[in-house]
Amino acid sequence: MTDTIRAGARVGAVLTMFCASLAADVVYVDAGAPGAATGESWADAFPSLQDGLAAAVAGDEVWVVAGVYRPDDGAGVTPGDITASFEVPAGVSVFGGFAGIESSLTQRAQLFDATVLTGDLLGDDDGTLATIGDNAEHVVRIPAGDGARLDGVTVRAGDAPAPGGGGGILVIDGAPLLRQVRVVENKAAAEGAGLYVLGGAARVERCAFAFNRSGDLARTGSGGAVFVVDGTPTFTDCTFDDNRAGGADLARGGAVFLANGDTTFVRCAFTRNLAQHVDQIFGTSYGGALCAYSGAVTLVNCRFADNAAVAVDSAHGGALRVIFASASLVNCVWSSNVSLGTPGYGGAVSLNRGTAEIVGCTFWANRAEASGPFGFAVEVGGVFAETGAVVDLRNSILWGNTEAGARGEGAQVSAGVSIDTSCIEGWTGGLGGVGNFGLDPLFVDPLGIDGTAGTLDDDLTLGAGSPCIDAGNAAALPADVADLDADTDIAEDLPLDAGDAARIAAGAVDMGAYERSPWVTVGGGTQNLAEAPRLYVSGPLTPASTVTLAVGGAPASAAAFVVLGTSVVDAPFKGGLLVPAPTVVVEGLTTSALGTLAASGTWPAGAPSGFDVALQVWSKPTGSAWVGSHGVVGTTP
Secondary structure (H helix, E strand, O other), X not given: OHHHHHHOOOOOHHHHHHHHHHXXXXXXXXXXXXXXXXXXXXXXXXXXXXXXXXXXXXXXXXXXXXXXXXXXXXXXXXXXXXXXOEEOOOOOXXXXXXXXXXXXXXXXXXXXXXXXXXXOOOOOOOOOHHHOOOOOOOOEEEOOOEEEEEEOOEEEOOEEOOOOEOOOEEEEOOEEEEEOOEEEOOEEOOEOOOEXXXXXXXXXXXXXXXXXXXXXXXXXXXOOOEEEEOOOOEEEOOEEEOOEEOOOOEEEOOOEEEEOOEEEEEOOEEEOOEEEOOOOXXXXXXXXXXXXXXXXXXXXXXXXXXXXXXXXXXXXXXXXXXXXXXXXXXXXXXXXXXXXXXXXXXXXXEEEOOEEEXXXXXXXXXXXXXXXXXXXXXXXXXXXXXXXXXXXXXXXXXXXXXXXXXXXXXHHEOOOOEEEOOEEOOOOOOOOOOOOEOOXXXXXXXXXXXXXXXXXXXXXXXXXXXXXXXXXXXXXXXXXXXXXXXXXOOOXXXXXXXXXXXXXXXXXXXXXXXXXXXXXXXXXXXXXXXXXXXXXXXXXXOOOOEEEEEEXXXXXXXXXXXXXXXXXXXXXXXXXXXOEOOOEEXXXXXXXXXXXXXXXXXXXXXXXXXXXXXXXXXXXXXXXXXXXXXXXXXXXX
């Protein structure tokens, strides 16, 4: 009955919802399928994603084989229509990355790069403006409503006209989930070339935004990749690389621009983004990576490297500019960002009015520089706060930041910022506060193998003998609003540092983004899962010391075991990656109803210095496959 109704005309919203509740189906899409194009199997898959979306109702999953799909291709769509979009209705999930042989979602081939939803309708893009005027204005639209999902695709080559944006993806209200989506090479005349979010509570997880461009010669460019207005969106484990905002006289947010609302970023990386106006006589740039205008922004365990705000006139915030907003910056790393203008304000962060708390952050080698030959003064390579901004700085390190090439206290942070338990280069005591000093933090390798600050090989962890070890104030830790350890307790004190190590070791907290710990997260985790459980281990690895492990995000009420080994292997094991060679296996454990697990033991005597031990936890719900956590490796002191 359900198939008969769904094959024919829709007879009303009530009947459609009733049928959907009876049976949620998989709709198959494959541009090269040879069969009857009914969408009922891989052999008979719809050749057009538009046809697959038209056949789906709330609760359905649309499975898409790797290939190139254009929104002007399908029944009822006019070829070449630049207003055509892939519209994902409320309650419908679109999964890309299939090879066309899978029978379950966990078997997905993860061909995400090769499943391309493109706005290049004619296939004639050559990288110049002359060839994108005929591209789709919005490749994907997600209208109001809850439960829409886009997962495992690449969205590229949209060209959004002004006003507004969202050449790649346009989201209007609702609470969609975007996961494992690459948003690349999109353009907008004004705002948010890759993603435009208006209201709602969008969740954006494990997505990559790269090479998106917003702004033109006639308008302000805002949010090279993302533009958010209102709502409470969250971005988790996302990357923003080489996005640009460039307007006629004002550029705001090389990667992201926020207006109003309350936006949260967790474990996100912002690299090589640029805000630069295009007028060569006048112009201002705000926030090389991110600009927050009013509302609130929360950044937890994020990294900002090699971003730039560049202007003929003033440039504000090489990485971040905050205006009339409240900001919480926790466990973040800021390195080699630059504000280049006449003058340049805040090589890393520039704050204008509003409030900010900065806790457990590391600022290294950020620069405020003058863009012209006229000798204009520049202000603060690290954190610059204008009159009217209320800023509290705690448990942080500001070192090696410069203004016009000069180092010292004034190049690290503005006067008027409230500072406690922090390491500030050139510290004189004149800025007040308690527990502050100006001793070298002794980073392990701040320039890395390539000798360049702001690249991925920089090691800003604390070396042996660092004065910043145990010098922070544990009482200054904020609540775990991002639930970093996935234990559902957001009222507890922040439990982890920027590297997923325990934030408090031996009862004390270090300054900066990283806690000195013998434990390092090395990845791994079960293959083909959207999210592997996360394992956290703490303890000093000295004889008779207590070693504690905790797991979050695991299957609920599942049998579990711990694997401990003295080496790391790359052998596939039960569908995942077994990190340690199994020397010891601890069985008989069970995860909680919330998918958590905690255990502890005593570290034995006799292990030599530099001895490595690897840990991983596996769990198995009844009737399902084993699920492996990330791996953790510890080294004895």
